[in-house]
Structure formats: structure tokens, C-alpha cells
Amino acid sequence: MENKEVFYCPTDEDSFEDLEDAMEFIKDVATNKDDAIGWVIEVHENLKPSHNSFIDGSSIIESFANSAHDEFGEYSESYLEDVFINDEKCKELENLISDWMDKNAEQPKFYQSKGQVGVIIVDQDLLDKYEIVIED
Numbered sequence: 001m002e003n004k005e006v007f008y009c010p011t012d013e014d015s016f017e018d019l020e021d022a023m024e025f026i027k028d029v030a031t032n033k034d035d036a037i038g039w040v041i042e043v044h045e046n047l048k049p050s051h052n053s054f055i056d057g058s059s060i061i062e063s064f065a066n067s068a069h070d071e072f073g074e075y076s077e078s079y080l081e082d083v084f085i086n087d088e089k090c091k092e093l094e095n096l097i098s099d100w101m102d103k104n105a106e107q108p109k110f111y112q113s114k115g116q117v118g119v120i121i122v123d124q125d126l127l128d129k130y131e132i133v134i135e136d
Contacts, residue, residue: 005045005046006043006044006045006046006117007043007044007046007111007113008021008022008041008042008043008044008120009022009041009042009043009044010022010025010026010039010041010042015044019041019120019130020130022041023122023126023127023130023132024130024132026039026041026122026132027132027133027134030134032134032135032136033127033134033136034136035134036122036127036132036134037122037123037124037127038121038122038123039121039122040119040120040121040122041119041120041121041122042116042118042119043116043117043118043119043120044113044114044115044116044117045113045114045115045116045117046111046113046114047111047112047113047114048107048108048110048111049108049110049111050098050102050107050108051097051098051101051102051105051107051108052094052095052098052101053108055094055097055098055101056094057089057090057091057092057093057094057097058084058090060093060097061080061083061084061090061093062084064079064080065079065080065081065084068080
């Protein structure tokens with residue numbers, strides 16, 4: 001079940017991209033071996049955004065139009081209407097900006113859950129697999 005498409009949550013507040021790191025966390029916080037065995041690790045599907053996740057062509061065009069209105073008042077009311085209402089042109093703008101961002105900026109490193117896809121119950125075999133030793 002370990003791959004780049006999931007992450008592991010040994011608590012409601014902690015998550016790890018690797019099961020081994022989640023196991024090390026449990027090793028660090030478990031009071032003894034009995035506390036670790038039976039620990040429930042939630043497995044969640046990753047939702048990793050790209051730059052394109054945050055680009056809205058309509059909002060960008062609207063910002064231009066609002067700036068024009070602030071500066072020129074009602075004389076600018078029809079400014080950019082021809083592209084603002086055109087979904088194809090808005091999408092083209094989004095793609096241009098997304099391409100530029102992809103070439104010039106690192107992709108986001110954050111993620112969130114698409115939903116829980118399973119659970120892992122810590123047992124002795126899992127402790128042995130990751131060479132986790134918890135002193136009583």
C-alpha cells in the first residue's frame with residue numbers, strides 16, 4: 001500500500017508520505033510496545049495541487065477590468081467584456097500562466113486528503129518489518 005499516491009496519519013494531527021516515517025513517529029510517542037501494537041494508521045489518498053489549481057482566468061480579467069473602472073469610471077464599463085465572457089479565451093489565459101509558472105516556479109509541495117482509503121493496524125510483524133524496537 002506504500003506509494004506516492006497516499007499518505008499515512010498515525011494521529012489526527014500528524015501525517016507522513018512514507019509508512020516508515022509514520023512507524024518512526026509511533027516509536028517516538030508510544031509509551032511501550034503494548035501501546036504501539038494496535039495503533040491505527042489511517043491511509044489517505046493524496047490530492048496534490050499544481051499551479052493550475054489556483055489560476056482563474058476570469059478573475060484575472062476581472063481584476064484588469066476593475067482596475068480600469070477604478071481609474072476611468074463608467075467609460076471603461078465594456079472593457080474586456082469580449083474576453084471575460086468567453087470561456088475558451090479564459091482557459092487559454094489560464095494555460096499561458098500555468099505554462100509560465102511551471103517553467104519558473106516549483107510546484108506546490110503541500111497536499112491534502114482526497115479521502116481515507118484504508119487503515120493499517122500496527123502489529124508485531126509491522127514493527128519487525130521496520131525494525132521498530134520500543135523498550136517497555
